[in-house]
Amino acid sequence: xxxxxxxxxxxxxxxxxxxxxxxxxxxxxxxxxxxxxxxxxxxxxxxxxxxxxxxxxxxxxxxxxxxxxxxxxxxxxxxxxxxxxxxxxxxxxxxxxxxxxxxxxxxxxxxxxxxxxxxxxxxxxxxxxxxxxxxxxxxxxxxxxxxxxxxxxxxxxxxxxxxxxxxxxxxxxxxxxxxxxxxxxxxxxxxxxxxxxxxxxxxxxxxxxxxxxxxxxxxxxxxxxxxxxxxxxxxxxx
Amino acid sequence: xxxxxxxxxxxxxxxxxxxxxxxxxxxxxxxxxxxxxxxxxxxxxxxxxxxxxxxxxxxxxxxxxxxxxxxxxxxxxxxxxxxxxxxxxxxxxxxxxxxxxxxxxxxxxxxxxxxxxxxxxxxxxxxxxxxxxxxxxxxxxxxxxxxxxxxxxxxxxxxxxxxxxxxxxxxxxxxxxxxxxxxxxxxxxxxxxxxxxxxxxxxxxxxxxxxxxxxxxxxxxxxxxxxxxxxxxxxxxx
Numbered sequence: 089x090x091x092x093x094x095x096x097x098x099x100x101x102x103x104x105x106x107x108x109x110x111x112x113x114x115x116x117x118x119x120x121x122x123x124x125x126x127x128x129x130x131x132x133x134x135x136x137x138x139x140x141x142x143x144x145x146x147x148x149x150x151x152x153x154x155x156x157x158x159x160x161x162x163x164x165x166x167x168x169x170x171x172x173x174x175x176x177x178x179x180x181x182x183x184x185x186x187x188x189x190x191x192x193x194x195x196x197x198x199x200x201x202x203x204x205x206x207x208x209x210x211x212x213x214x215x216x217x218x219x220x221x222x223x224x225x226x227x228x229x230x231x232x233x234x235x236x237x238x239x240x241x242x243x244x245x246x247x248x249x250x251x252x253x254x255x256x257x258x259x260x261x262x263x264x265x266x267x268x269x270x271x272x273x274x275x276x277x278x279x280x281x282x283x284x285x286x287x288x289x290x291x292x293x294x295x296x297x298x299x300x301x302x303x304x305x306x307x308x309x310x311x312x313x314x315x316x317x318x319x320x321x322x323x324x325x326x
Numbered sequence: 327x328x329x330x331x332x333x334x335x336x337x338x339x340x341x342x343x344x345x346x347x348x349x350x351x352x353x354x355x356x357x358x359x360x361x362x363x364x365x366x367x368x369x370x371x372x373x374x375x376x377x378x379x380x381x382x383x384x385x386x387x388x389x390x391x392x393x394x395x396x397x398x399x400x401x402x403x404x405x406x407x408x409x410x411x412x413x414x415x416x417x418x419x420x421x422x423x424x425x426x427x428x429x430x431x432x433x434x435x436x437x438x439x440x441x442x443x444x445x446x447x448x449x450x451x452x453x454x455x456x457x458x459x460x461x462x463x464x465x466x467x468x469x470x471x472x473x474x475x476x477x478x479x480x481x482x483x484x485x486x487x488x489x490x491x492x493x494x495x496x497x498x499x500x501x502x503x504x505x506x507x508x509x510x511x512x513x514x515x516x517x518x519x520x521x522x523x524x525x526x527x528x529x530x531x532x533x534x535x536x537x538x539x540x541x542x543x544x545x546x547x548x549x550x551x552x553x554x555x556x557x558x559x560x561x562x563x564x
Binding site: 210218220221226232234235240241258259260 | 396450
């Protein structure tokens with residue numbers, strides 16, 4: 089495709105930038121099992137993430153008022169702790185555990201890849217994560233955005249079109265000047281519907297060894313990359 | 327003061343981070359005089375900036391609908407070009423000239439000072455400038471924010487309290503965990519009214535050789551610094 093019109097790249101975060109599953113399993117086993125959250129951490133991480141889509145849908149349909157992801161993660165966490173009969177965590181512990189989503193680790197190519205892409209393009213997050221989560225995550229992971237964009241700013245969750253439209257407007261750009269980068273076909277298809285260009289990045293281990301989704305890019309995507317450095321290579325950015 | 331509660335610093339931008347007046351004069355004389363904007367550039371810069379407060383006030387009172395600073399700068403620019411009987415600029419020229427506010431240069435201490443302060447604190451803009459302007463300005467100036475926060479996100483202009491309250495909420499912090507950094511007493515007093523801590527930074531040349539405002543910090547401010555590196559020095563950040 090012709091990249092000459094692209095001025096900004098917006099990035100999905102959970103799964104695309106950070107390994108949420110591996111990070112939660114690691115911190116869970118290293119820290120939280122000893123504090124009484126003695127669960128199967130891969131299963132716990134999958135269940136926590138599994139509650140994310142349905143909880144956003146409750147916001148989307150108006151069943152819940154607007155709540156950011158920290159608040160939705162906490163609702164799901166409280167349910168999971170009850171299901172697993174975990175008691176004895178203080179409120180401060182629960183706040184700290186819930187913020188594991190602020191401490192997710194990037195995939196190995198992210199820090200160098202984003203730095204390379206920033207040389208030419210405005211590089212922004214565009215995540216359902218709330219602003220504070222995204223700010224803390226970038227500081228934790230050692231990478232930098234030009235701009236933290238979030239569903240929280242539009243008060244709509246992806247894949248609602250308002251999220252992508254608000255992002256382009258805040259960057260002062262037309263949708264066709266923005267490329268959405270994600271490991272998830274649904275996000276890319278929704279962004280393309282409002283006029284974004286799209287780049288699919290393979291993250292075949294996001295869901296662990298049994299991943300069955302998003303292994304094959306949708307035919308509509310404009311670019312396919314193995315990781316962020318491969319994307320920079322394809323764009324001939326040093 | 328006790329800095330142990332501070333988690334983030336939010337920065338005023340026009341005058342505090344960038345030398346708007348010197349930058350506009352320089353680009354005006356270097357580029358725009360030859361394109362037919364043959365004006366007294368110091369006077370033109372002062373008049374452009376002079377229209378800023380009144381135009382935000384028209385938004386604040388509802389006389390104008392919400393408009394971002396790019397749009398307000400353009401309203402003022404169109405008036406000024408008419409007053410100075412400048413004709414012959416194409417629409418593309420006017421767009422480009424209006425975006426001089428995206429190309430303002432930082433004071434000499436800014437890039438190093440922000441990098442030092444980021445080692446310990448979340449560092450964000452908190453400007454009446456719109457998000458796109460702030461993103462482009464940081465890239466132009468070679469400095470990086472953890473987060474670009476703007477009046478545009480609250481749809482209120484400083485010194486309305488909503489701007490500061492929205493900033494703390496987006497960072498997931500209580501107001502007393504945030505320090506406003508500005509060269510303007512009014513901004514600091516307004517942020518303190520909602521609970522922020524405050525740092526006054528001297529910018530005695532913001533308005534050129536005849537500056538009479540903001541030469542003396544208000545007695546209410548928590549910290550007084552010569553510049554951003556002095557602020558980092560006072561905080562003992564390498």
